[in-house]
Amino acid sequence: MSVPPPMRSPDLGRQLRAAMRGVPAPVALVTVGPPTRACAMTVNSVVSASLDPALLMLSVHADARVKPHLFAEGRFGVSFLAAEQRWLSETFASARRPTGPDVVRLLGGRCTTAGVPLVDGALSTIECRLVADYPAGDHRVLLGEVIQVLRDSADRTPLVFHRSTYTTVAATEVGRRTTGRSIAMSGRSETTDVCVVGGGPAGLLFALLAARRGRSVLLLEKRADLGGGPPLSPFLHPPTLQVFERAGLLDRLAAGGQRITGVSEHGPDGVTSAWKYGEVPGCAFPYALSVPLAHLSRTLLDALSAEPRVTVRTGVTVRELVPDDSGSYAIRAEDDSEFDVTAGFIVASDGKFSALRKMAGIESDVFEFDRPLLQFLAPRGEEPAPRMRVYRYGENSAWTMPIAGDEQVVLWLADEDELARHREADVRELADKVAAAIPDLTWVMDRITGWDQVTEVRHQVVQPHAWHRENVVLLGDSAHGVHSLGGQGLNMSLQDAVLLAEVLDEAARDRGRLGEYEAVRKPFVESFQRLQMSLPALSSRPRALVSGDDPPPSLVDVMALGQEELRPLFARRSTADR
Missing domain, CATH: 2.30.110.10 (Electron Transport, Fmn-binding Protein; Chain A)
Structure with a gap:
């Protein structure tokens, strides 16, 4: 039996969609x-x-x-x-x-x-x-x-x-009358000064700083294991190193890290510019530190284990925020069973696509960089003073970053359509293209032999309309997603933790003071985000900087010194921090 061709009618398509909506x-x-x-x-x-x-x-x-x-x-x-x-x-x-x-x-x-x-x-x-x-x-x-x-x-x-x-649907028989789901708090409940949701480095550091200031802290993490993580070795810049020195953790981090002395820029004719951390006036350390993410997390977890005021719970999923009569939120969560958490403050540290931020009703603007970043993992040669190298050859840009161990990461901004074509071919085709565009990288790209050495990363700038609502406050990527250019994502998040721990001392007495955290930090971060969104190297649709906006900070200053208003906090030492 022959089958007639399908009838084509826009009206039928609309009618079918309307019918299926029901x-x-x-x-x-x-x-x-x-x-x-x-x-x-x-x-x-x-x-x-x-x-x-x-x-x-x-x-x-x-x-x-x-x-x-x-x-x-x-x-x-x-x-x-x-x-x-x-x-x-x-x-x-x-x-x-x-x-x-x-x-x-x-x-x-x-x-x-x-x-x-x-x-x-x-x-x-x-x-x-x-x-x-x-x-x-x-x-x-x-x-x-x-x-x-x-x-x-x-x-x-x-x-x-x-x-x-x-x-949703109720699990009841058709026609049977039900009383509906109760919205009362569940029988199992806990109380704490601060509840941190998200066990990344920023959440762990904030929990440590808050506990050392005398606060009880409950940290909830969805993952079962906090000591692992992807095989990344992010840079910790000198302002962040000050934070860890102040907390008594720098020596342990340095034992598993790789020092980076500065940055050099290269073009077809050789080095076009260079600077070193040690030559920047006011820079606290003459180097940055590349630290494996797992080592960073384990260092913070070990420090937290020595704090009697901190409880870390893994394998926990936050289900909802429950408002109380005072306008504050409590947390309803689940591990083996459902439980509730009443906290003076709830810190959302669950990433740039934060579920907790959405639960609090905080809307965000998102800018997506349409040029995917490819990370090639390759061996590196001997270098007496390892540094980050930036290569600019016409419209092509690449970076090389030494990481802990004897390896380096090559970062390459790819074209979306071109990348799709390369995905269907051998990885050598892509490696040869990078080498042809940046001849200085030929010896590195010759060592790329499999797709397991390549990681594709998509970046977004996330700008929440507010950084806090009632007793819920955003930390790190939950407050600001950024591009990895300049290695600022993790550094900004860790530096947030220092300021938020400071502000919470005052906010505990007057919640209105919580706005000081947002007032100090948000304009600086958004100025840096605007700089990233304006760069044609990162996006085919860059956003021009608007006259009248705060001028973006110097990338050298951001990397070497951090936000000017926070520099006294980075340098300050107190018995509460050790």
């Missing part, structure tokens, strides 16, 4: 690895196609960004979201959705043995192997063979999309 649909994330190039997308057209064999069917738009990655890898994950994970659906439905290691971090750090990211705490998570692909008008229908069902939290409330909005 049908509740589950909300899921489709994820593709590996972690260094991870991507994810929100979908609500996923069905079980067969039980024997076990097959899952989903529909994605023919132009979906995840599609070429999925086809290339041949494996994907499907995670059905719980009601409190709406923020994940919104994040990965956006055109500015993150990619790479940010995806794994946002989803909770869980991956299959094949490297497919999965949502931690989802209703169910399923790993599939792509076995068939069918054209379906403006979409593609994909058929996946189920490899394993890794989680089934059937007791959780599902996230549902119905009539163009997010909702």
